[in-house]
Amino acid sequence: MATTSAFQPNARGYYGEFGGAFIPEMLYPNVEELREQYLTILADPDFQRDYQQLLRDFVGRPTPLFEAKRLSARYGTRIFLKREDLCHTGAHKVNNTVGQILLAQRLGKTRIIAETGAGQHGVATATVCALMGMECIVYMGKTDTERQRPNVERMRLLGAEVRPVTSGSQTLKDATNEAIRDWISNPVDTHYIIGSVVGPHPYPDLVARLQAIISEEIRKQLLEKVGRELPDYVVACVGGGSNAAGAFYHFLDEPSVKLIAVEAAGKGIKSGHSAATSVLGKPGIIHGSRTLLMQDEDGQITEPYSLSAGLDYPGIGPLHAFLGASGRARFISIEDEPALRAVAELSRLEGIIPALETAHALAALDQIGAGPEDIVVLNLSGRGDKDLDTYLKYAEQMH
Amino acid sequence: MNRIQQAFQKKGKDLLNIYFTAGYPTLDATVPLIQTLAAAGADLIEIGMPFSDPLADGPVIQQSSTAALANGMNMRVLFRQLQDIRQTVPDTPLLLMGYLNPVMQFGVENFCRQAAEAGVDGIILPDLPLDDYVNEYQEIFRRHNLKPVFLITPQTSEARIRRIDELTDSFLYLVSGPGTTGGQNTQSEGVQEAYFERIAAMNLRNPRLIGFGIGDKASFARACSYAEGAIIGSAFIRALEGAEDAPAAAKAFVSSVLH
Ligand SMILES: Cc1ncc(COP(=O)(O)O)c(C=O)c1O
Numbered sequence: 001m002a003t004t005s006a007f008q009p010n011a012r013g014y015y016g017e018f019g020g021a022f023i024p025e026m027l028y029p030n031v032e033e034l035r036e037q038y039l040t041i042l043a044d045p046d047f048q049r050d051y052q053q054l055l056r057d058f059v060g061r062p063t064p065l066f067e068a069k070r071l072s073a074r075y076g077t078r079i080f081l082k083r084e085d086l087c088h089t090g091a092h093k094v095n096n097t098v099g100q101i102l103l104a105q106r107l108g109k110t111r112i113i114a115e116t117g118a119g120q121h122g123v124a125t126a127t128v129c130a131l132m133g134m135e136c137i138v139y140m141g142k143t144d145t146e147r148q149r150p151n152v153e154r155m156r157l158l159g160a161e162v163r164p165v166t167s168g169s170q171t172l173k174d175a176t177n178e179a180i181r182d183w184i185s186n187p188v189d190t191h192y193i194i195g196s197v198v199g200p201h202p203y204p205d206l207v208a209r210l211q212a213i214i215s216e217e218i219r220k221q222l223l224e225k226v227g228r229e230l231p232d233y234v235v236a237c238v239g240g241g242s243n244a245a246g247a248f249y250h251f252l253d254e255p256s257v258k259l260i261a262v263e264a265a266g267k268g269i270k271s272g273h274s275a276a277t278s279v280l281g282k283p284g285i286i287h288g289s290r291t292l293l294m295q296d297e298d299g300q301i302t303e304p305y306s307l308s309a310g311l312d313y314p315g316i317g318p319l320h321a322f323l324g325a326s327g328r329a330r331f332i333s334i335e336d337e338p339a340l341r342a343v344a345e346l347s348r349l350e351g352i353i354p355a356l357e358t359a360h361a362l363a364a365l366d367q368i369g370a371g372p373e374d375i376v377v378l379n380l381s382g383r384g385d386k387d388l389d390t391y392l393k394y395a396e397q398m399h
Numbered sequence: 400m401n402r403i404q405q406a407f408q409k410k411g412k413d414l415l416n417i418y419f420t421a422g423y424p425t426l427d428a429t430v431p432l433i434q435t436l437a438a439a440g441a442d443l444i445e446i447g448m449p450f451s452d453p454l455a456d457g458p459v460i461q462q463s464s465t466a467a468l469a470n471g472m473n474m475r476v477l478f479r480q481l482q483d484i485r486q487t488v489p490d491t492p493l494l495l496m497g498y499l500n501p502v503m504q505f506g507v508e509n510f511c512r513q514a515a516e517a518g519v520d521g522i523i524l525p526d527l528p529l530d531d532y533v534n535e536y537q538e539i540f541r542r543h544n545l546k547p548v549f550l551i552t553p554q555t556s557e558a559r560i561r562r563i564d565e566l567t568d569s570f571l572y573l574v575s576g577p578g579t580t581g582g583q584n585t586q587s588e589g590v591q592e593a594y595f596e597r598i599a600a601m602n603l604r605n606p607r608l609i610g611f612g613i614g615d616k617a618s619f620a621r622a623c624s625y626a627e628g629a630i631i632g633s634a635f636i637r638a639l640e641g642a643e644d645a646p647a648a649a650k651a652f653v654s655s656v657l658h
Contacts, residue, residue, distance in 0.1 A: 012530070022499055024455040024525035026574060029554035167461055168451065180454050185578040187554055285500045285526065286452070298473040299504030300451040 007252040007319065007328070013201020014290075016325060018318035021200035023288045026184040030192075031288075033107065035202045041106050042099075042209060054098045055213060058131065059088045061095075063214075065221035065377070070349040077370035080231070081352070081380045082218055084243065091355065091382030092211060092243045093124035097193055099210035101128040104191035111135045111190045115179040117144055117172035117239065118310035118357065119151025120382055121195030126160035136160040139178040141171040144309045151386050169303035172239075172313045176287050196240025197317035200288030204245075204317050211246025218377055219250055226375060233370050235260040236379040237361040238331075239275075239310045241317035247379035248329070258330065261320060262364045264306035264357075265333035275304035276333035277316045278324050286315040292324070307336040307390065308356040310382075330368075338363040340394045343384060355382035356390060402520045403492040403546060403569045406442050407606045407627060414628030415440065415619065415656060416608055417635050418496065419649075420447040420463040421480070422472025428645045429480045430487075435646040437491040439653035442628065443608075445523065448477060448497030455525045457581035459633040474505045478513045485518035494521035494548060507539055515543035521569050523548045529562065537566075550574050553586075553594045557601070564603045573598060573609045573626060580611055581633025595625035619656050631656065 013019045013035075023031055041047050055061040063083045072079045084092035097114075104112060112129050114136070116122030122138040129136035138155055142164040145152050155162050168174035176198075183192045197204040197211075219229040234251055236244035238261045251257040266274040274280060281292035286301060293315040294302045304314045316324075323329035342362035347353045354362060358381045370376050384391065400408070407414065417436050421429045429446070436444050449464035449472055456464070484493070495514055502510050502524065514522065522545050527536065532547060540547055546569035551560055553576060564571065573595065576586045598607060607626040613619055614634030622629035635652055642648035 020528070020531070022526045022528060022531075025550035025555060026455060026552050026577065026579075028559075029552075029556075167458075168465075173452065177452055177454060181457070181579050184455065185582060187552075187577050282504075284503060285498075287454075288526070295500070295504065297504065299501035300468060301500070302451075 007322070009201060009205050013205065015318050015322035017283070018291050018321040019201055019204060020290050021288055022285045022290065023200050024184070026187065027180070030183060030187055031200050037107065038103065038202050038206050041103055047102055047106065050102050051099055055095065059094050059098060060086060061213065062217045062221070063087060065218060065225065067225070068350050071346065074349060075365045075370070076372055077374050077376055079365070079376045079378060080222070081378055082214060082247065084214065084379060084381050085352065085354065085358070085383035089120070089124045089127050090385060091120040091124065092214065092246060093121040093195060094127065095213055095246065096195070096207050096210045096242060097121070097124040097128045100191070100193040101132050101134070104134070104193070105132065107191060109189060109191035111186065112193055113137045113139070113179050113182050113190055114193045115139045115172065115175040115195060117141070117175065117312055118308070118355070119144065119148040119155070119386060120310060122160070122162070123151050123154050123158070125193050126155040126158035129160060130158045137182065138162050139165050139175040139182070141165050141169070141175045143170040144172065144175070147390070148309050148386055149389070171309070173301065180287065196242040197245045197319055198240040198287055198289060198315060204289065204319055207242050208245040208249060208319060211242050212249035214243070214246035214379065215248060215250035218247070222375070222377070230254055230257050231377045232256070232374040233258045233260060233368055233376040234379070235262065235361050235364060235368060235376060237262045237311065237357050237381060238316055238320055239313050239357060240315070241320040243379050243381035245317065245319055247377070252328065259323065259328060260364060260368050261323070261329045261331050262361045263331060263333045264308055264311035264339070264360055265335045266305040266307070268335055269333060273305035275306040275311050275313065277314065278331040279333060281315070289315070289318050291315050291318040291321040308339065308360065310355070310357040311360065332364045332367055334360040334363045340391070343391060352380070353384035354380060355384050356387045358382055401544065401546060401568065402490060403443065405490070406492050407570065410442060412627055413623045414442040414608065415653070416443040416445060416628060416630040417441040417653065418445040418447055418630060418632035419635055419639070420449050420460065420467050421477050422449060422467035422470045423463040423636070424466065424639050424642065424645055426470040426472060426476070429477070430484060431646045432649055433484060433493070434487050435649045436653060437488045439650045440657050441491065441653055443492045443494065445494045445496045445630070445632070448474065448495055448501060450498040450501055453498060455579055457579040457633060459581045459636050463636045474501060474510070478517060481517035481519070492520045493518065494523055495519055496523040499524050499526045507536060511539050511543040511545055514545060519545065521546040521548050523572065525550055529566070532566070548572050551598065553577070560598065560601065560603070564605055567605060569605060570627070571603065571605050571607045572630070573607050575609050575611045575613070575622070578611060582612055592625070599625060616656050
């Protein structure tokens with residue numbers, strides 16, 4: 001396996017100038033406990049045995065690497081889809097929650113909190129809490145509880161308490177604030193399962209390591225299918241950046257592999273309704289991390305917009321801020337409309353209905369510059385069931 | 400000796416520190432509130448710099464921050480409002496409290512220079528890590544004679560408390576229990592007492608003020624039995640909510656705590 005030293009955080013959690021842990025003292029003991037223990041626990045054979053077993057028997061890994069022939073013909077290149085949509089609960093998010101629930105057990109925690117945007121991370125957290133018999137509270141922006149209704153019902157069915165958040169823009173950023181406040185109020189018994197590669201160190205690294213299974217499998221599967229481990233392109237959408245971090249992880253130190261991160265441009269970069277942090281963001285601090293974030297000139301965090309609840313976040317993980325700044329990854333932003341068209345296209349060409357988040361990555365395929373000889377791996381981060389209402393509304397508008 | 404140390408030396412005990420959000424309830428309330436608080440008997444005043452995402456704060460301070468931002472408050476406006484404050488409030492220690500991001504965007508050097516010019520004595524930035532303070536901010540703070548104030552919680556280790564105590568000449572902000580500002584304390588009195596007494600027994604260089612969840616005469620008096628004084632924030636903001644005359648409401652509130 002490739003070493004990834006250039007893209008690992010230093011001891012203080014920095015990727016270049018991005019990262020760190022900017023947290024109030026009330027959170028310090030929690031975060032410090034996690035920082036001191038996470039690498040030891042992750043490396044522990046007992047943890048690894050449980051984690052691998054759950055990934056196989058509960059999540060359904062390895063997920064297939066599927067050669068999408070009709071999509072390939074459409075874009076004139078060779079496209080493989082990494083089928084994270086086939087994970088139990090319908091998205092990559094569960095790779096992280098399975099790992100973190102095992103970690104929480106080993107830290108002696110009995111109560112789990114999480115934030116969620118699209119609801120996929122909330123569902124994935126509620127699922128592992130049910131599996132382990134742990135109390136589960138999920139914070140979700142009120143706007144998101146409305147546009148991702150089915151996921152709210154799924155969480156409740158799984159026994160989680162969903163707390164709608166009414167502060168700020170009532171989306172993912174505010175749900176994250178509320179989860180952090182809960183953690184401040186419950187410092188001893190609670191573990192916060194954060195849903196992406198964001199937040200204070202060690203979360204970005206912890207979540208990236210738990211999602212790294214995606215690229216570990218891609219390398220093996222490509223070798224089997226095409227006789228080489230390295231693709232020419234890896235494409236993934238970026239909200240906070242966890243599915244992209246997992247898909248990129250074992251390629252970070254392979255310069256021949258071009259990494260493409262796709263953000264949501266919402267109604268357009270210049271429209272004032274966008275979530276394209278790499279273009280619109282400046283360095284600053286959000287949720288305990290120094291990274292790129294969308295803010296006004298006074299340093300107030302601005303409200304992002306994307307039709308897709310999972311990409312509607314005003315920051316990106318510090319690893320991605322560094323990948324962008326160092327030129328290791330290329331960022332592309334995709335508006336709502338082309339993303340919706342990509343949903344219809346993949347559905348008809350390959351019989352797969354993708355999540356709206358994932359559709360942003362699909363819509364970038366004609367911009368990446370891949371040719372007929374190239375191998376492109378696109379991380380199909382989730383399935384579209386949760387977005388059916390949105391898709392139907394769009395289809396009606398088209399008629 | 401700085402104004403903060405002078406205030407503690409002069410009074411010794413039962414110091415009342417009042418927090419309010421600049422630009423709340425109206426944009427121009429900042430200066431009249433400082434003047435009224437000082438005249439009514441507040442021993443220190445914390446001026447909150449509103450932030451869109453105040454992680455350490457409960458709903459009351461969050462809402463006052465949102466309202467202040469909507470009123471047009473920002474760093475430039477605040478420093479303009481404060482430029483002559485020392486002409487009318489010469490002695491009461493003034494502290495700026497807020498989050499790191501607005502300060503970073505304003506520029507730390509610029510922020511400290513303007514704060515010092517206005518006659519501010521101390522800075523509270525709950526999300527500024529100690530190491531970052533030492534490596535990047537301490538020199539600037541010192542040059543402008545600004546004192547940092549750090550928070551201590553029931554979970555803060557003894558070694559860390561000692562380190563914090565070495566890093567300032569102002570006071571230590573004892574967070575009364577787990578929770579954000581304005582929260583109800585869920586711990587038993589015994590647990591809290593043991594925590595306050597443990598800190599008191601450490602013989603630290605700096606005096607201590609207890610904050611979070613202090614809101615009236617009784618809770619203030621109780622806090623003062625364990626420390627040199629206490630900090631009131633959310634309860635004061637609540638007293639300003641919907642008040643026709645904010646300074647009058649402020650005066651009545653301080654009076655209800657002290658008398
Ligand atoms: C299917 C899917 N893809 C992508 C994302 C975006 O998150 P991340 O950037 O952390 O992968 C989400 C978030 O909810 C999601 O549900």
